Amino acid sequence: MMHRRDFLIATAASAGSLAAAPVLAQSDALPKRPIRLIVPFAAGGGVDVFARLLAEKLKEKNGITIVVENRGGANGSIGGSAVRTAEPDGTTLLFSAATHVMARQVMKSPPYDPVTDFTPVARVGEAPMLVVMAPGLPFKTIAEVVADARKTPDKWTFATSALGAPGHLATVAFNKLAGLNLTIAPYRGTAPGLTDVAAGHVQLMIDPVLALLPMARGGNVKALAVTAAKRVALAPEIPTAAESGMPGLEYASWYGVWGPKGMPADLVARLNKACNEAAVELGASGRLAELGIEPVSGTPEAFADFIAKDVKRNTELLKSVNFEPV
Template sequence: MRGMWRGLVGVAVASLVAVGGAAAQTYPTKPIRWILPYPPGGGTDVMGRLVAEAVAPRLGQQVIVVNQSGASGTVGSDAVRRADPDGYTLLFNASIFVLGRNVVKAAPYDPVADFTPVARIGEVPLILLASNGVTGQTIPEIVAAAKANPSGFNFGLSSLGSAGHLATLEFIRLAGTRIETIAYRGASPALTDLVAGNVQLMIDPITTLLPQAQAGRAKAVAVTAAARSPLAPDVPTTAEAGMPGLVLASWYGVWGPKGLPPAVVARVSAAMADAAKDPAFIAKLATYGIQPTYMGPAEFPGFMQADIDRSIALLRAAGFQPE
């Protein structure tokens, strides 16, 4: 009798595996929820919508963008962690995501252990903006002004642990002076205070910040890249502006819940790879200063770990403590 039950259990398990495998092979058969863990209007939102629009026809299903913001991106990210690992709830996020509890003490997940990396899809340089009331145009001139009036200078941060936050910490270290940082809930409120002169400096993706400079509401000081951005050819690099050690970019990727079937990962990553080669998609990204840098599920985890190691080193060097 015991042997018979074992046999029945074995058959049941095998049947479930077969059904799950078949479902993965036919995926997707219904719309996909594409979670963006930040409010509309920021760099992650812009890039996430562009990628969702590009992969939807390649997957043959609707990709429904859902902005689920809160707690520096952890609310939306955790919603994906808790979702069924069937490929119908996916996370689109920026490089800040991989730092987890290193920047948000209460983060309810481990970004490496609790998620399935699908693919990396693009990166964008950052840009340093100064409010119009700041004296000077080059970085040494701005640093001199900050040293002369330390209480009158603050950096606005769109989110703790973001590429902009890491670049800000590195700027302060290289400048050799203390400049206070103020964390906001997203880029939009930080930009509002920058334009109003309530904060004097901000570093974030060029996608988000450049329009303010182009409209004359703030000053573009430098891009944190080795070469000038085609989007802003008149804006110098940080090396040209007087701080050669400041080179950082924000990158974007897609993750699913832990245990996402390999066939689903392969299907979504293949759609992303195909989009990254599409001239129309590349041209759209270029209008926002974004470069398509596809990296599939085989290489993506190693890239993530290297980025985590570098970012943690920057945070520790600055004495940053997660909040």
């Protein structure tokens, strides 16, 4: 079980610039060539929002050009493939969530090994998730949903942004904890799945708070619970999953930056430092708190170790429910 903490917004540009940082020594400077930051999901979802915030801060601090490019589809592997086949010179990077590292566990024929075919650069944040329901349904708690789903399981379907995403894994855990096998329908990112929940075409979704909370506060979907051990500061009015009737549903999303395999260690170190500094400053400015994200920093080696442990834990979860790759 993951530890605790892992919106649609009009713009991801910074509201105001922080004081300029000292100019880096030349040996620490990033290449001045434009960088493509590929997001393997549709625009408007939680991963996209965070990517654009990070890109803006990296531009501001380092005087470099970063273009965020959305390449959704195939469970995130279209965007991932574009990075895997790029030159390992730091000009093409991947910004994704935990979804990226689970490709081999959820796809029958993944186009790559997400662990060995990429270079971990930096883990930059994590966020709790939110359980939401279609607005036309009368239920108010997870316990009420589970009670009805046990009587009429065919009436209930979960949307998920991608197979292997934190929201998908939390949904698998939901089914397991409830003793249910509700249908899980994968979408090409958060935004299209959330649109179908709001329209009542599917009934439930679990995804990061930053992506779902605006729709919940607008009344377009109903918020049932956060997947955290305690209520989150961004939305203290929303109960925890335990308070809503499902103890043990504690899952977080996390976000990171990868490059192609074979990147020089000194380049990885420079990019890691820049990403760490950007994430910390975004946290200090309050921009991440507004989205329910907590900044994370650490070495590339620590990120690789975190990935190995995360993949092991989630592989065991999928095996426990006899999940079959698709």
